[in-house]
Amino acid sequence: MAPGLDIVDNTSAVETMKEEVLHIENPRPLKKHKLSQTKNFTAQDIVSFATPPQNHDLLQASPYSDREHLLDLTTLAKPLQLFAEALTAMRWITPEFATAPYHKAFNWDSITDIFSRAMRAERPGEKLESLHFYVIVFRSRVNKHADRQLLGELDKAAHLEAVEGGGLLKYWFGSPNEVGRNLATCKYSPLIEVVALSNLSIPGLWRNRADARRGGAGPGHAQAMRAAARMYDEWFVERLKLTVDPNVGSWSFSTWSDDEEAG
Numbered sequence: 378m379a380p381g382l383d384i385v386d387n388t389s390a391v392e393t394m395k396e397e398v399l400h401i402e403n404p405r406p407l408k409k410h411k412l413s414q415t416k417n418f419t420a421q422d423i424v425s426f427a428t429p430p431q432n433h434d435l436l437q438a439s440p441y442s443d444r445e446h447l448l449d450l451t452t453l454a455k456p457l458q459l460f461a462e463a464l465t466a467m468r469w470i471t472p473e474f475a476t477a478p479y480h481k482a483f484n485w486d487s488i489t490d491i492f493s494r495a496m497r498a499e500r501p502g503e504k505l506e507s508l509h510f511y512v513i514v515f516r517s518r519v520n521k522h523a524d525r526q527l528l529g530e531l532d533k534a535a536h537l538e539a540v541e542g543g544g545l546l547k548y549w550f551g552s553p554n555e556v557g558r559n560l561a562t563c564k565y566s567p568l569i570e571v572v573a574l575s576n577l578s579i580p581g582l583w584r585n586r587a588d589a590r591r592g593g594a595g596p597g598h599a600q601a602m603r604a605a606a607r608m609y610d611e612w613f614v615e616r617l618k619l620t621v622d623p624n625v626g627s628w629s630f631s632t633w634s635d636d637e638e639a640g
Contacts, residue, residue, distance in 0.1 A: 436461055439536055439548035446533075446540055456496060456508060457546065460621070463492035464547040474551055475558040479514050479617060480630045482560070493626035510619040511633060512562075517605070517612035519557040524608065531604055534597035557610070 435447040438461055450458045466487055474482040496505055519525070532550070539545045550561030605612055616633035 436465070438464065438546060439540075440550065441533060441536060441548075446537060448540070448546065452543055453546075455499060456623075459495040459499065460492050460508065461546040463488050463495065466491055467547065467549055469551065472554075475516060475554055475560045479512070479562075479615065483562075485628050489621055489623075489628045490626050492621065493623040496623040505623045507620055507622045510621070512615075512617035512619050512630070514560065514562065514615035514617060515612065516560050516615070517558070517609045519553050519559065520608050520610050521557065528601075528604065528608060531597065531601040535601045538597045 434449060434451050435444070436450055437446075438448040439446055448461060450461065453461065466484070468484050468487075469482055470484050471477050471482060519528070536545075536548055539548070547562070551559050553559040618631045618633045619628065620631070621628045
């Protein structure tokens with residue numbers, strides 16, 4: 378039952394609600410005789426008339442569900458769209474994700490399998506190119522006196538800047554453990570850049586390295602970095618390269634080299 382609609386088995390109440398629905402403005406008005414023929418008319422039916430269609434071009438690729446924080450899939454090439462969608466299945470596989478090696482912290486097998494199946498279905502029989510992602514991993518230990526509400530606000534502002542800059546495919550962060558250690562991760566698209574950070578920057582997957590640099594160049598990110606100096610007892614960054622081969626569903630991480638160029 379929809380929230381706020383207290384409906385019981387009461388015929389008169391349902392009939393009254395039917396009549397109210399007939400007066401909802403709609404570009405294609407309902408025909409009364411068809412509505413009257415509905416035998417099991419429920420609150421869910423009423424709510425559905427007022428529910429706008431979902432925009433399937435927008436993907437929630439971070440903990441933030443506000444529209445301005447959603448990923449616009451139309452800005453991405455098809456392989457990147459499919460990889461971003463596969464990343465919605467991202468989950469930690471060890472509660473020690475804040476300190477575990479990055480390749481052992483998340484369900485990369487599942488993510489790669491979802492992506493590879495989708496790519497082979499999209500391009501059956503073709504030899505598919507491997508994708509490469511630039512990954513930034515930010516690990517930290519938050520100070521026990523830190524203003525966590527402020528950290529959250531700074532994080533959200535920095536994420537919005539990254540989304541507006543384009544190319545951020547995934548942003549994930551965990552919760553600090555009992556001693557304040559945490560990890561967050563973001564990924565960029567080819568070369569796709571994946572960033573793992575703790576509640577501070579924009580962990581996620583980017584379309585390329587240039588996008589990652591642009592996404593981290595705004596005032597929101599700068600404020601978040603300044604806050605790190607006083608709110609974190611320690612923090613450090615890892616830069617990794619993720620390679621995914623959709624032909625066989627394989628993946629691997631290696632250390633990022635500055636000699637490598639984003640695609």
